[in-house]
Amino acid sequence: xxxxxxxxxxxxxxxxxxxxxxxxxxxxxxxxxxxxxxxxxxxxxxxxxxxxxxxxxxxxxxxxxxxxxxxxxxxxxxxxxxxxxxxxxxxxxxxxxxx
Numbered sequence: 774x775x776x777x778x779x780x781x782x783x784x785x786x787x788x789x790x791x792x793x794x795x796x797x798x799x800x801x802x803x804x805x806x807x808x809x810x811x812x813x814x815x816x817x818x819x820x821x822x823x824x825x826x827x828x829x830x831x832x833x834x835x836x837x838x839x840x841x842x843x844x845x846x847x848x849x850x851x852x853x854x855x856x857x858x859x860x861x862x863x864x865x866x867x868x869x870x871x872x
Contacts, residue, residue: 793819 774782789796794817801809812830816823848854 786796799809812826815826816830
């Protein structure tokens with residue numbers, strides 16, 4: 774890219790920043806392209822409808838953030854708790870490999 778193109782991109786992005794917007798890239802299915810673009814367009818508006826949409830989408834996909842210690846809690850709920858399993862393995866000499 775030439776200097777004038779770089780400067781144009783910087784100016785465009787700084788104008789977006791002044792409006793509180795940011796440019797970013799997302800990956801998705803080609804069939805969802807129009808849906809994602811229209812959703813992004815609506816969320817970029819500063820309207821009460823955009824706030825409602827943002828809250829609905831956040832509630833729908835956000836849920837609760839994972840709590841710390843979730844893996845440990847899941848292991849404690851395991852049906853194998855207290856089963857006295859012997860998980861040790863005998864040590865053996867490695868096999869010989871001819872290269």
